[in-house]
Structures are given as C-alpha cells and as structure tokens.
Amino acid sequence: MTNTDFAPQPLSPSPVGALDAEALKHLNAKVTEVFRSLAIDKRRLPASQLNKRGIPAYVAEWVLESVVPGQGELSQGEATRVLEWAARVIPGPSEQHIIKHKLAQGQTVKVLTPLQAEIQLKKGKEPERLAQLSLLGISDAYISDALLEEHPDLLRQGMWGVVELGALKDGVAVLSFKPMQAMVNLPLFKEARKKFTLHEWRALLLTTLGFDPAAFSEEQQTWLLCRLLPLVQKNMHMLELAPKGTGKSFTYENISPKVRLISGGNVSPAVLFVNNASGTWGILARFKVVVLDEVQTARFEQPEEIVGGLKGYLANGKLTRGGLHETASDCGFVMLANITLDDQQNPVKASLVEELPKFLRETAFLDRIKALIPGWELPKLSSKLLIGNDSLLTVGLKSDFFGDALIALREDLSAESFSAKAVQLGGDKPYRRNEESVRAIAAGLMKIQFPHGEVEPADFYRYCLKPAIQLRQGIWNELYALDGEYRQYELRISQAKV
Structure with missing residues (x-):
C-alpha cells in the first residue's frame, strides 16, 4: 500500500451503538465458544x-x-x-504471626502469596538461595535449586502461587510451589481474533479489563485501551494525567504480575536502576512495565540522579548507575498523576505538567515520553462503569491469560514493519522523535486491536494512527510551550499527504 492509503479519511458516524443489546448478548456465547476455558464471566x-x-x-x-x-x-x-x-x-495482614506460630509448632502451611527468590554469593561460603514472602514478612526462607530451575521467573520479578512452607532448625523452607499458569499460544490467539468484528473485539477487550463497554464513548474506549500499550510495545513510556477517581491505576494493578505498580512512598535510584552495594538490579530491569502512581506527591530520593538516569534509559533502553553496572531493558515506564480540573472538566493549568515535580518538567525528560493519555476525558470510576448484573456483555478473557498474551505480542514485529511503511508525518522537516513515537503508538494499537495483522486503511487511520497522533500531540504541545527550541518545527502533528 502507498502512503496515500493512510492519509486522513472521512469518518463514518460513531459506531458506539454498532453493537445493540442483542448483539452484546450474543457476544457472550461467542466469546465462550471461541475461547472456551480461557473465558470467564x-x-x-x-x-x-x-x-x-x-x-x-x-x-x-x-x-x-x-x-x-x-x-x-x-x-x-x-x-x-x-x-x-x-x-x-x-493470609490477611493480621495473620503473619499465627502462620509463624504454626511453623514453629512443626506444622506445614499452605498460603497463596507472591514468591521471589535471590542468590547470595559470599566469599568463602556456599551460595545461599533465599526466598521472600512479602505477605508473611519472611525474607530469608530456604528454597531448592530444583524449584528455581523449574520456575526461573522466581529469580526475575517473582511469581504468584500456592506455597507450602515448613520449619527447619534454623529457619523456614519452601517445600513446594504451585504457580499460576497461563499457557499462551499466540498463533491461536491471532486466529481467534479473526472470528470477531472490530467492534466485538474492542468490546471484548474492555470487558476483559472489567469495564462495561456500553458505558463509554468510542474515544473513551480508545483511551482505556491505550493503557495497554506498554504491555504490547517494548520501551513504551507514557504519562496519564487525570483528576482523582478515574481509575488510572485500576488496569495496571490487575493485568499481570510482570507489571509493577508503585503507589506513594520513597523512590530511590537503587529501587529503579541498581543497588550498587549489592549489584542487585532494580525494577526497571526485572519487570515488563513499571508504573509510578501519584507522581505529583511521590518522594524522590536524589531526584537529580533519578531524572538523569531516567533520561538515559528512556532514550536508549540502557540502565546504569555511576558507571558501575550497565544492562539493557525493554521495560515500559508509565507515570500517573492527578491534575486539577475546572467545573467544565477541563485542566485548570495552562501547562498540563505544571503540577508535576519540578525536575519532571524538564523538556529533555518530557521529550522522551512518547504519549500523554488525556485521562481528564474519562469519567470517574463507579459501579455503573464496571461489569455488573446490569451489563449485557459479561464474558471476557481470564486476566492472567490476557496479560501474558499482550506481553507475548511484544515479540511480534510485523506491526512495527507495517506502521513504519504506513506512517509518514507531514511538514517541511518533521521532528524525529514525534515520528518515532507516532509509529510506535500506532503499531501498539494495531497489536491490541488487530493482532492478526489484517486491517483496512480506513480502520488503521481511525483506530491506530489518529489516536497515536493525538497521544503524541499532548506531549508536543507541552514541549512547544515550554521551550522555544521546539518552535522551529510545526505545532500540529499530521500524517503526510502525498
């Protein structure tokens, strides 16, 4: 296809109501029939x-x-x-000591908990294999080589599962581990997509996330789906600004154990990058997506070092700290922040980033953020927006399977190739980072909505390219207003017309 195939197309009337009540009810049976045991009410x-x-x-x-x-x-x-x-x-938070008491009495205990392991190497001593069970307040349980070899993700970001614990003379041991398992067959996932229309698929995705698709406009549906971009795209760095109560963190905390949400508290270079004292890599190296919630109130230790390290990482995917350690990572970095709105639900401040910490307003840092989700255009989260007894479509995909399927799509580069050919920005000299960002966002939206790779030019423009331009335009508007250096380029980002 030529570039002209993806130039702005006249839009048909909004298809929000394209799936009527009967269609939504029918879709419940269709999802169950296609996905079988991978579907859930x-x-x-x-x-x-x-x-x-x-x-x-x-x-x-x-x-x-x-x-x-x-x-x-x-x-x-x-x-x-x-x-x-x-x-x-x-276990509840008040049951830690009860469980420890049972262990002290020689009982074995089974608990559902996140389990993470590490190897400690010390001169002149045998390596120690230690497991951490954060819900129980245990950080030094013994774990066998056999379990670590069987479940290597225990040494990466950790895993959820049922852990059987037993007491030893000098501590606690992990006796067995039954992990959550979601088998993802990406070719079958793509084949399943072919059995749904675009509107059916979008409705299914939103239902899977726990939202009632009928409660949102088409554009609002798109912004909700954009929260999935860091899962399907490597190094997708985003910012979402919204008032309180819009559910900014709702998707990220419920989608995958490979997504790490940090809400409040101190954020240090050792947590993000690497602990130079121990050589232990931080969360940007161990997870697929890291989300900082409530950025406007977060406490950053050594902010100059953090923003310096982040600028390098966001630009080239390299993690380092003081030159002592260096590694590459494809982790996406997402910042969520509350902003103040007026009575018309529009941002009060002329600059959207004005309420962020000062060092995060630096244009060299903002330029490396690919997308700005306009969360103020989404309604406040309420029971009416979530799947309930009044919802017509109630069957979605199981969350563990869905999260793993999205992350598996990171390795499918056909959408990147498609987007690189389809997206050419207009203007005398389009800004390179704008073009790179729009292409990456459009490719991600294609993976989310068209994982099978079959998309018509008008649909690619409407559901992939147009929102991609809008998301990058939000960042570009801030850069344009804050720094005259960017005004040598055109303000409006647009697709080239040939």
Whole structure:
C-alpha cells in the first residue's frame, strides 16, 4: 500500500451503538465458544469477594478457576466454598504471626502469596538461595535449586502461587510451589481474533479489563485501551494525567504480575536502576512495565540522579548507575498523576505538567515520553462503569491469560514493519522523535486491536494512527510551550499527504 492509503479519511458516524443489546448478548456465547476455558464471566470475581482479600484480579480469577471452575454467575454455594478456601490459604495482614506460630509448632502451611527468590554469593561460603514472602514478612526462607530451575521467573520479578512452607532448625523452607499458569499460544490467539468484528473485539477487550463497554464513548474506549500499550510495545513510556477517581491505576494493578505498580512512598535510584552495594538490579530491569502512581506527591530520593538516569534509559533502553553496572531493558515506564480540573472538566493549568515535580518538567525528560493519555476525558470510576448484573456483555478473557498474551505480542514485529511503511508525518522537516513515537503508538494499537495483522486503511487511520497522533500531540504541545527550541518545527502533528 502507498502512503496515500493512510492519509486522513472521512469518518463514518460513531459506531458506539454498532453493537445493540442483542448483539452484546450474543457476544457472550461467542466469546465462550471461541475461547472456551480461557473465558470467564467477569461477574464471578466481585461476587466472590476475593478482591477484598487484597489480591489482584489475575490472581483472583485463577483462584476461582481452581476452586469453583465453571461459567455463568457465581452461585451462593460456590461463593461460600471460595471464601472458605481463601480463609485457609490467603493470609490477611493480621495473620503473619499465627502462620509463624504454626511453623514453629512443626506444622506445614499452605498460603497463596507472591514468591521471589535471590542468590547470595559470599566469599568463602556456599551460595545461599533465599526466598521472600512479602505477605508473611519472611525474607530469608530456604528454597531448592530444583524449584528455581523449574520456575526461573522466581529469580526475575517473582511469581504468584500456592506455597507450602515448613520449619527447619534454623529457619523456614519452601517445600513446594504451585504457580499460576497461563499457557499462551499466540498463533491461536491471532486466529481467534479473526472470528470477531472490530467492534466485538474492542468490546471484548474492555470487558476483559472489567469495564462495561456500553458505558463509554468510542474515544473513551480508545483511551482505556491505550493503557495497554506498554504491555504490547517494548520501551513504551507514557504519562496519564487525570483528576482523582478515574481509575488510572485500576488496569495496571490487575493485568499481570510482570507489571509493577508503585503507589506513594520513597523512590530511590537503587529501587529503579541498581543497588550498587549489592549489584542487585532494580525494577526497571526485572519487570515488563513499571508504573509510578501519584507522581505529583511521590518522594524522590536524589531526584537529580533519578531524572538523569531516567533520561538515559528512556532514550536508549540502557540502565546504569555511576558507571558501575550497565544492562539493557525493554521495560515500559508509565507515570500517573492527578491534575486539577475546572467545573467544565477541563485542566485548570495552562501547562498540563505544571503540577508535576519540578525536575519532571524538564523538556529533555518530557521529550522522551512518547504519549500523554488525556485521562481528564474519562469519567470517574463507579459501579455503573464496571461489569455488573446490569451489563449485557459479561464474558471476557481470564486476566492472567490476557496479560501474558499482550506481553507475548511484544515479540511480534510485523506491526512495527507495517506502521513504519504506513506512517509518514507531514511538514517541511518533521521532528524525529514525534515520528518515532507516532509509529510506535500506532503499531501498539494495531497489536491490541488487530493482532492478526489484517486491517483496512480506513480502520488503521481511525483506530491506530489518529489516536497515536493525538497521544503524541499532548506531549508536543507541552514541549512547544515550554521551550522555544521546539518552535522551529510545526505545532500540529499530521500524517503526510502525498
């Protein structure tokens, strides 16, 4: 196809209502038929009350499938069995000492918890293999080589699963580990996409995330789907600004164990990059996506070192600190921040980044952020926006499977190739980072909505390229206003017309 195939197209009327009530009801059966055991009725999770146990959706849905497998709404009997199982296996914050007491009495204990392991090497001593169970306040449990070889992700970002613990004379040992498992067959995932129309697929994606697609306009649906970009695209760095209560962190905390959400507290160079004293790599090296929530109130230790290290990382994907250690990472970096709106729900400040910490307003740093999601255009999160008993479409994909499928799409470079040919920005001298960002965003939106690679030119423009330009335009507007150096280029980002 030529560049002209992807020039701005006249838009048809908004297809928000393209799926009527009957179509949505039919879609429930279709999703179940196509995805079978990988589909789940999203009403089962809130009915189970598992979310009140402090576990993310990708874990809770795995529990439901393990304890009370089935389709449709959760029955009272199933809810009771789940809660009884949770009371035995999911420890609450007040139960740490009870569990430790049982271990001290020689009992074995099974708990559902995140488990992370590390190897400590010391001169003249045997290597120590230590496991950390953060929910139990245990940081030095023994773990065998066999378990580490069987589950290498324990040494990376850690894994959720059912851990069996036993007491030793000098500590606690991990006796067995049953991890959450989601088998992803990417070719079959792509084939499944072919059985749905675009509007069906978008509705399915939103339902999978826990949102009622009928409660959002087409543009709002797109902004919600844009939150998935860092999962499908390597080194996708984004900023979302919105008032309180719009659910900015909702998607990230429930999508995958390979996404790390930091909400509040201190952020240090050792946490982000590397601990120079121990040589332990930070979260940007160990996770696929790192999300800093409430950036406007976060406390940054050594902010100059953090912003300097981030500028280098956002530009070239290299992690280093003081030149002592260096590695490459494809982790996406997302910042979420609250901003003030007026009574018309528009940002009060002329500069959208004015309420961010001062060092994050540096244009050399902002320029490396690819996209700005206009979260102020989304409604505040409420029960009416989430899947409930009044929703017509209630069946979505299981969260653990869906998160792994998105991350697997990172390795599919066909969308990047497609976007590189299709996207050429207009203007006498388009700014290089604008073009790179728009291409990366458009490729990511293609992976999310057209993972099978089949897309019509008008659909690529409307659902991939147009929103990609809007997301980068938000960053470009700030750069243009803050620094005269950028005004040698055109203000408006647009697709070239040939």
